[in-house]
Amino acid sequence: MTKKIAVLPGDGIGPDIIAEAVKVLKKVEQKFGTSYQFDEYPVGGCAIDQTGEPLPADTLNACLASDAVLLGAVGGFKWDNLPGNKRPEAALLGLRKELGLYANLRPAIVYPSLVGASTLKEEVVSGVDLLVVRELTGGIYFGEHKRTTTEDGTEKAIDVLEYTRPEIERIVRLAFELAMKRRKKVTSVDKANIIETSRLWREVVAEVRKDFPEVEVDQQYVDNCAMQLVRNPKQFDVIVTENMFGDILSDEAAMLTGSIGMLASASIGAGNNAMYEPIHGSAPDIAGMNIANPIATILSAAMMLRFSFNQVKEADAIETAVAAVLEKGLRTGDLAVKGQPTLSTTEMGAAIIEEL
Amino acid sequence: MTKKIAVLPGDGIGPDIIAEAVKVLKKVEQKFGTSYQFDEYPVGGCAIDQTGEPLPADTLNACLASDAVLLGAVGGFKWDNLPGNKRPEAALLGLRKELGLYANLRPAIVYPSLVGASTLKEEVVSGVDLLVVRELTGGIYFGEHKRTTTEDGTEKAIDVLEYTRPEIERIVRLAFELAMKRRKKVTSVDKANIIETSRLWREVVAEVRKDFPEVEVDQQYVDNCAMQLVRNPKQFDVIVTENMFGDILSDEAAMLTGSIGMLASASIGAGNNAMYEPIHGSAPDIAGMNIANPIATILSAAMMLRFSFNQVKEADAIETAVAAVLEKGLRTGDLAVKGQPTLSTTEMGAAIIEEL
Ligand SMILES: CC(C)[C@H](C(=O)O)[C@@H](O)C(=O)O
Numbered sequence: 001m002t003k004k005i006a007v008l009p010g011d012g013i014g015p016d017i018i019a020e021a022v023k024v025l026k027k028v029e030q031k032f033g034t035s036y037q038f039d040e041y042p043v044g045g046c047a048i049d050q051t052g053e054p055l056p057a058d059t060l061n062a063c064l065a066s067d068a069v070l071l072g073a074v075g076g077f078k079w080d081n082l083p084g085n086k087r088p089e090a091a092l093l094g095l096r097k098e099l100g101l102y103a104n105l106r107p108a109i110v111y112p113s114l115v116g117a118s119t120l121k122e123e124v125v126s127g128v129d130l131l132v133v134r135e136l137t138g139g140i141y142f143g144e145h146k147r148t149t150t151e152d153g154t155e156k157a158i159d160v161l162e163y164t165r166p167e168i169e170r171i172v173r174l175a176f177e178l179a180m181k182r183r184k185k186v187t188s189v190d191k192a193n194i195i196e197t198s199r200l201w202r203e204v205v206a207e208v209r210k211d212f213p214e215v216e217v218d219q220q221y222v223d224n225c226a227m228q229l230v231r232n233p234k235q236f237d238v239i240v241t242e243n244m245f246g247d248i249l250s251d252e253a254a255m256l257t258g259s260i261g262m263l264a265s266a267s268i269g270a271g272n273n274a275m276y277e278p279i280h281g282s283a284p285d286i287a288g289m290n291i292a293n294p295i296a297t298i299l300s301a302a303m304m305l306r307f308s309f310n311q312v313k314e315a316d317a318i319e320t321a322v323a324a325v326l327e328k329g330l331r332t333g334d335l336a337v338k339g340q341p342t343l344s345t346t347e348m349g350a351a352i353i354e355e356l
Numbered sequence: 357m358t359k360k361i362a363v364l365p366g367d368g369i370g371p372d373i374i375a376e377a378v379k380v381l382k383k384v385e386q387k388f389g390t391s392y393q394f395d396e397y398p399v400g401g402c403a404i405d406q407t408g409e410p411l412p413a414d415t416l417n418a419c420l421a422s423d424a425v426l427l428g429a430v431g432g433f434k435w436d437n438l439p440g441n442k443r444p445e446a447a448l449l450g451l452r453k454e455l456g457l458y459a460n461l462r463p464a465i466v467y468p469s470l471v472g473a474s475t476l477k478e479e480v481v482s483g484v485d486l487l488v489v490r491e492l493t494g495g496i497y498f499g500e501h502k503r504t505t506t507e508d509g510t511e512k513a514i515d516v517l518e519y520t521r522p523e524i525e526r527i528v529r530l531a532f533e534l535a536m537k538r539r540k541k542v543t544s545v546d547k548a549n550i551i552e553t554s555r556l557w558r559e560v561v562a563e564v565r566k567d568f569p570e571v572e573v574d575q576q577y578v579d580n581c582a583m584q585l586v587r588n589p590k591q592f593d594v595i596v597t598e599n600m601f602g603d604i605l606s607d608e609a610a611m612l613t614g615s616i617g618m619l620a621s622a623s624i625g626a627g628n629n630a631m632y633e634p635i636h637g638s639a640p641d642i643a644g645m646n647i648a649n650p651i652a653t654i655l656s657a658a659m660m661l662r663f664s665f666n667q668v669k670e671a672d673a674i675e676t677a678v679a680a681v682l683e684k685g686l687r688t689g690d691l692a693v694k695g696q697p698t699l700s701t702t703e704m705g706a707a708i709i710e711e712l
């Protein structure tokens with residue numbers, strides 16, 4: 001059955017890297033006899049330019065009707081001074097909310113051939129393979145935000161952080177399920193010594209873990225986890241946490257690898273909805289120059305095959321091809337060490353397709 | 357004039373390390389003719405054991421009446437299952453609020469002789485000397501925390517993050533003032549693309565910076581800052597941020613140095629109130645064993661002389677003595693590399709006093 005993919009290249013290097021991911025998927029069709037329909041829609045800054053809205057209704061409807069969304073990146077200098085809800089990033093929040101994408105999965109993997117790219121010592125990061133499971137549709141991101149004036153005329157800003165028990169339970173349960181397919185360890189991160197949402201979070205973890213007796217559970221405060229990621233990242237398998245903590249820790253974890261041009265992500269929701277995107281940004285300074293690294297997007301496409309289409313051997317094939325290309329020493333500019341020859345975006349895409 | 361110091365050893369290794377800091381201060385009295393009065397009070401777990409309260413009224417009153425508070429550490433396994441407001445850590449929040457300690461200054465310094473202790477590569481961390489200025493009496497720490505049930509019977513937890521303009525202004529201004537005495541760069545960290553308190557924060561920064569035209573200003577989102585600390589920590593001089601972001605980022609920054617047994621902190625308020633403490637915890641597993649590193653506490657005492665008593669040459673003398681001892685290769689167990697001989701807590705204290 002043909003899978004409908006809503007393709008949202010977005011801004012900056014988005015179109016460059018998405019083009020390579022689509023080519024890789026077309027090669028997968030040929031090789032494995034799968035079938036994909038690619039429907040391209042504007043999102044972010046280019047959508048603002050075309051329609052005035054970062055997330056036009058047509059784009060949203062196509063995403064809702066798709067089997068999965070593949071997104072490049074959004075944002076750029078040009079739109080930096082627009083008000084919050086009119087900025088390119090608002091499209092991400094809109095997609096998360098409207099598609100109910102409550103879980104953001106961000107693997108941070110140190111590839112053996114790229115271990116030198118990390119700012120951390122080789123013995124500290126080699127072998128790191130962790131997964132941050134971030135809650136994505138709740139918490140302070142979607143609570144009330146307001147400005148008021150106190151009785152004595154002082155200006156005041158207020159943000160509300162809220163979580164219900166079911167919101168916490170579904171993400172924590174997912175983290176345990178994912179851990180069962182990995183190294184069976186869950187680190188739950190909160191600030192239960194200070195905030196009530198974290199205390200509810202801990203209660204839920206205490207309940208859910210009963211259903212996964214094989215999984216080892218560690219509970220860390222967010223400040224400690226920020227330390228532990230630097231001190232000893234190998235201690236982690238699955239990290240599960242709320243929206244804002246996940247935003248911070250997943251970026252920290254990604255940077256440990258030293259090669260964020262390699263890191264994919266999946267945002268998944270109830271039902272069929274899911275969105276896949278590289279974790280890096282739109283890098284407007286190198287847009288259209290054919291030098292961006294397409295691997296994170298290609299690996300995001302692999303995650304799409306695995307999680308949304310259950311095309312496991314196809315996903316494996318892409319990941320194996322990427323690893324093989326790296327083993328051969330092929331590098332885009334962001335990964336190359338001084339003096340190493342570098343491939344363009346399209347050359348890297350072609351090398352991976354060749355390997356497939 | 358005699359300076360009154362409220363000495364709060366606290367729990368775990370607190371008494372071990374505080375004892376050495378007090379000895380160092382007594383040596384300073386001898387050498388420089390300054391005069392300190394040391395009044396010891398219980399706080400944290402030991403205060404719970406003695407009085408039922410983590411912050412007994414006597415302790416608080418003594419702190420309010422003091423010229424400065426010198427604290428060891430609080431907490432331990434024994435008190436881990438008490439309810440939130442009865443736990444040792446509640447004493448810290450109580451002291452911050454009651455003494456109005458709105459600014460927490462946490463330097464993260466990589467000592468040349470300890471650069472190898474970092475998990476980061478030498479070229480990335482050598483020379484790092486940054487100061488995190490964390491807002492300490494506002495934000496989500498002191499907003500409302502509650503549990504409710506929604507109309508359909510769902511359990512829900514809520515935390516409120518609030519900041520007034522004056523609360524932000526005083527901490528941002530302090531950060532700029534501190535930057536003027538350093539390398540004149542301020543990195544303000546927020547999440548202005550999502551939360552309203554951060555948008556107000558940015559507005560205040562835009563105002564305050566006008567009074568400091570010489571200071572270079574960078575504004576980073578908190579997720580990006582968590583990355584940048586790993587990617588290139590040398591870019592930072594002063595980082596200023598709100599309470600929860602500061603909790604996370606200051607711990608991450610501290611761990612970059614690899615030697616948190618070395619790091620001091622100051623919490624300062626309006627008027628005379630100030631509290632000085634090491635950033636590390638109470639390490640109950642090694643309490644009373646005479647192996648804890650007293651240097652962070654001794655350097656906290658030096659910060660006290662510098663900031664609260666304006667005894668600059670005395671503070672310099674302590675810091676110089678610590679650096680000299682390290683240069684000589686003297687190490688407590690936490691700093692020693694395999695095979696290196698280690699000093700006990702009291703031996704390290706004695707070595708620093710000798711150097712003075
Ligand atoms: C762009 C921004 C709104 C977004 C977030 O904070 O969630 C980004 O940092 C991310 O992690 O996807």
Ligand SMILES: CC(C)[C@H](C(=O)O)[C@@H](O)C(=O)O
Pocket residue numbers: 193194223445448603
């Ligand atoms: C113990 C805890 C309440 C405290 C905090 O979160 O402020 C600690 O992490 C700190 O940074 O001093």
